[in-house]
Amino acid sequence: MSADRKPAGSVWTRPRPRQREHLTREQIVAAAIELLDAEGVEALSMRKLGTHLDAAATSLYRHVANKDELIELVVDDVYGELDLPVVTGRTEWRAAVTRTATELRAMALRHPWIAPQLGQVGLVHIGPNALRMSLGLLAQFEEAGFPAGERDQAVGTLTAYVIGIATAEAAYLSLIARSGRTEREWVAGLRPAFDEASREHPELREGTSAQQDVDPRQIRDDDFRYGLDRVLDGLAARLDA
Incomplete structure (x- = not known):
């Protein structure tokens, strides 16, 4: 990448270029998301994206300076999938935060x-959809009664839990997808090895035996909700204090 293509600041802080060709920023972002969903970040390049769009890479550089800026745009576009509930009373805050956290994980x-990308330390997302989500969560915690000095910390605690869980789940599901098997098939294939390894540790087998016939996806959903409830229990206790 040549030095003159490096951005000054963020893609969100520069004026949007005038439209001179049929290719739009929205088309670029939509195509990038298609490639990312299919192949992942490592496989995405400006050249490959240009080929996917049947456009020269130079056309892309009129809209984004490099791949990092492209990632900024696609991350914010995906944030736009979230539908944040509006809290109108203190008694509703926990249900609203639960729904937001569940939608963030699903996204x-x-x-x-x-x-x-969401979990990178020091990376601040300042696109309009990311800001809308942050403001929505802050409003939910404000309605709950958290003082101004703690709202950011409460939001950070919640999102750290959700992003941490989602990162581990995404890696696990990507591994299964590459195997060509379903999650049920993957788990069933691992069970004989686990049973053999845990033969002398019945305390390990007790929990997994009870869940042997449960849909693995349901187990993941239940585990996520258990952890989320405990995080919110802690935040609620802080409110009571």
Whole structure:
């Protein structure tokens, strides 16, 4: 990448270029998401994206300076999938936060490449959809009664849990997808090896035996909700204190 193509600041802080060709930023972002969902971040390149769009790479550089800026745009576009509930009373805050956290996890699992992008330390997402989500969560915690000095920390605690879980799940599901098997088939294939390894550790087998016939997806959903409830229990206790 030549030095003159490096961005000054963020793609969101520069004026949007005038439209001179049929290719639009929205088309670029939509095509990039298609490639990312199919092949992941490592496989995405400006050249491959140009081929996918049947356009020269130079056309793409009129809209984004490099791949990093493209990722900024696609991450924000995916944030736009979230529908944040509006809290109108303190008694509703927990249900609203639960729904937001559940939607954030679902979004990350629909787009497995995005979870590591959301979890990068020091990376601040300032696109309009990301800001809308942050403001929505802050409003939910404000309505709950958290003081101004703690709202950011409460939001950070919640999102750290969701992104952490979603990152691990996305990696697990991507591994299964590459195997060509379903999640049920994958888990069933691992069970004989696990049973053999845990033969002398009945405490390990007790929990898994009870869940042997349960849909693995349901187990993941239940585990996520259990952890989320415990996080919210802790935040609720802080409110009571």
